[in-house]
Amino acid sequence: MGKAVGFIIVSVAFFVSQINCQEAILHISNESSSINKEYCLVYNQSWTPLSQTLDAALQYPLVNMTSTTLCNTSGISPEVVKGKALVVMRGDCDFSQKAQVAHSLGATTLLIASNTLLITPSANDSEYAKTHIPLALMRYRDYLDAQQVFAGGMQVKLYAPLHSKIDASIAVMLLIAIVTVALGGFWSGACERDRLNGDVAGGGGGGGGGGGESKADSGELFLYSPLKVVIFVAMMCGMLVLMYFFYNVLVYIIIAIFCLASASALFGCLDAVMEKIGCATGRFSIRNHNFSVRSLILASLCIGIAVVWGVYRNEDRWIWILQDLLGIAFCLNFMKTISLSNFKICVILLSLLLVYDVFFVFITPFFTKNGVSIMVQVALGPDASGEKTQGNMVQVPAEPQAPTEKLPVVMRVPRFSALAQNLCGMQFSILGYGDIIVPGLLVAYCSRFDVWINSSKKIYFVSCCTAYLLGMIVTFAVMLLSGMGQPALLYLVPFTLITSAVVAGCRREMKQFWAGTTYEVLDSSREPLLPEGRTDSSVEGDIC
Template sequence: MSKILVASICALFLCVQVNAQEAVLRAFGYSAENEYCIVFNSSWTPLPPSLDNATLYQLVNLTSSVLCHQSDLPPEGLNGKAVVVMRGNCTFEEKALIAQSSGARAILIASKTSLSTPSANNTDKGVNIQVALVRYKDVLNMQEAFKDNISVKLYAPPAALFDYSILVILLLSVFTLALGGYWSGAAEQQEINLAALGGRRKAESRDEIQFTPLKVVIFVLGMCGILVLLYFFYKWLVYVMIAMFCIASAMAVYGCLAALVQMIPYGRCSFSFRDKTIEIRFFFLAAFCIAVSVLWAVYRNEDRWIWILQDVLGIAFCLNFIRVLKVSSFKICVTLLSLLLVYDVFFVFITPFFTKNGESIMVQVAAGPGATGEKRGGNIAEVPAEPTAPYENLPIVMRVPRLSSPTQYLCGMEFSLLGYGDIIVPGLLVAYCHRFDVWNNNSTKIYYISCTIAYGVGMIVTLVVMVFSKMGQPALLYLVPCTLLTSALVAWRRKEMKRFWAGTVYEVLDSKEPLLQEDGGESCGHIQ
């Protein structure tokens, strides 16, 4: 049975294909050829799936006309040819029927605006020629390159339903979460070991923040406010967020690499600055981290490669966030994750009923107003009029190019996205689970491992639902139940639910030795 299930999943992901709405126009001249992006509607006359199956047409340039009347046709007709006309004044279908009446086999509609999929509400009127939209800029390029002797082929390479970028997103998210949770537990173990040697435990590290119920509520309300502000004032606040990301990512990379640099036995000479001693190696490390952050800021719109640096900075940001933010009990974990689950679902599924364009606030903000390739779902396509028109994206997501998109470099880069919150929020629970393992001396790390596996299962469910529904999903809708229920089940089976729920090292540790304060008195306090 399991073999059949695995085979079925593989067949679904790897073999099933859908008709892409983006296609390729191959233009031929006397001694050269070039390819351009076009957008079509597969419910009209379909395009062949490959260049070899496509028919070669002589192209007639009628961009001086919109072809809304028979009088716009050339006297010699369009028998067996393709024609390119300007967009406007009448519907795509009316243009196609006029061209078809003159014997044309294909019609290209040149657009100076974005290329949106032609509607097909009235296809029963008999359009049986190929219809597609092309950028007017590309038509001018063809004229300049091939003069008046232009032949074209139109074809639509099929796109796989499953894109391998989803696997990359899955691996990145699980790796980051697992490493962040492990780091948090390892830091806790180190602190306990130091406390055992020094006779006391530090109440709180300088760079760590403890979550309390009040802080949880303020945190969630703050996220709601920021998201709404970004939706209404995106074009101004996006630059504030970019600046904040540069600072936070530089600090995060420094925090991640400092532990490694600490082990290097070189560059330990130091100098004094304002009564502080700074080691040379950490000075150069800080300079390197700032330089990397500035490099991203300068080239942030270079989609072809900058996504790699953004994902590296994002991983460091998530790792540092999971390490710095500490949840002291499962009770607070349940409160935090449940509130953020409601937040995620509301801003993805409910807000489309209130927005003018029917787009969810979460998707609109995460992908950016200009990122049509990242937001579209199903078989609706929209391509900018300018192939490389820059727009500002919020650096709050992991971005991986869609590796199976056949028109990736012609029609603009398309990305699979995963928000940092979908890693950080469950990561706080995984970090708590690992610290609980440390407090209880669980050599098998049962809480940490089981919660990490549950996160991986939740991510797989999220991605499968996304593939079938062909729309973005609020990942926390699947991740929160998977991780919370798994952690609770492990605690219940091990009969540790009471301690797991209450949390904090002082309640969990069954130590016979009193914990000492700095003045030598016994501490009966509770770390929050």
């Protein structure tokens, strides 16, 4: 059951493109008082660029024309609007027509009040050159609020602060990714060492990986057959497509599964830490049933965290902390539980998932009706329809709405540079669980191989972790330079696979690394962990 739960979560847990929002600020003041207030705007930077600072923005008096949609000049006197900013209602004609009418009347700025979803205003390429005044959308309810605050007339400025592309949230995301991968790999190697040491003490036989076609008693599951790997990836593709077509139903099933799986994973992680530091269990009996006080306390804590996340999962301000905590535990447990038996399986699995990631991010937009990739649509939910492949669209609700459900398959860290001016909604840096788990499985294999050859310097594990860190840095660098979200596996898979292969080649251990078998090391400076005479059959050891 646990393996099926993990499969369902990982099936949709891959990288999501980030939204390159084009949001601006409407600064309103009143000449008769020192009161000022700011509201959210949505604009098109390539169409009508705005000043980047408040001081550089020009100030104009605002004329209320919300009684019209301004599709023509009928009934409007140019003297009333000349040299002023206009606010009109959305509808009846396109944005470019409203802007041309406002410009012909002598207006300096056009604000379009909307009762529906705010979207980045756009037009045909031929219409862009005809618009010579700033144009932006605002919420109609914001304008009504401004009327109450500034009853004696309004002066407005429009500006779009330039947010640094290099946000501190990227560093936090990078830290989460590398620490999770390193801990998961180290945990997998430690379990392998405990299992082999326990087996040696028990006099058992068997090698550590190449022929492992059975589950260890610890609950670890080995992927050893190329055919099974292909079937595994094919099932992931099928699950993603099902989520695309039946999102509104399956999303609640995934959320329920995530709560159960992440609570169990968090319990496993915390229990392992308590065991490592020697925390007493404190047992008691009720009707001949033994209970551990430590386990009961940890179980209550983990279930409570999962329940709190489930109840408040749509609260953006702080719930991301719990989602990331549960996500880290889920990734760690998955990396410790699922073991790739040899480097050949690593190459097959990671290569297939690389193709899977690139196809569903870059290729599927050509087949979907709204031009959004299936990966983005599934991971961001139905609201992702406003994001095009160039990442230059944004949507902002005009009215308070019930939050749409999103799959818990990403790490989320708020963009710290945007927190101070969070008028349109919180912005997040996002990384899919799959970009941690998939390379993490290779890191875990390298960690176990270090155990099999008794490498005191953990050369394979350290090298693969370093390659993962460099791959993540390259991923973020390309994302920042291109302004588009990237399928991280496109960079992580080559970095980790090539680095691992180069290390094995330089150490002349490629044959053993490829097959995954334990063996005698001829170099006396690196004595093998296993004694002579051990075979390459799978090991059944003590529970880790």
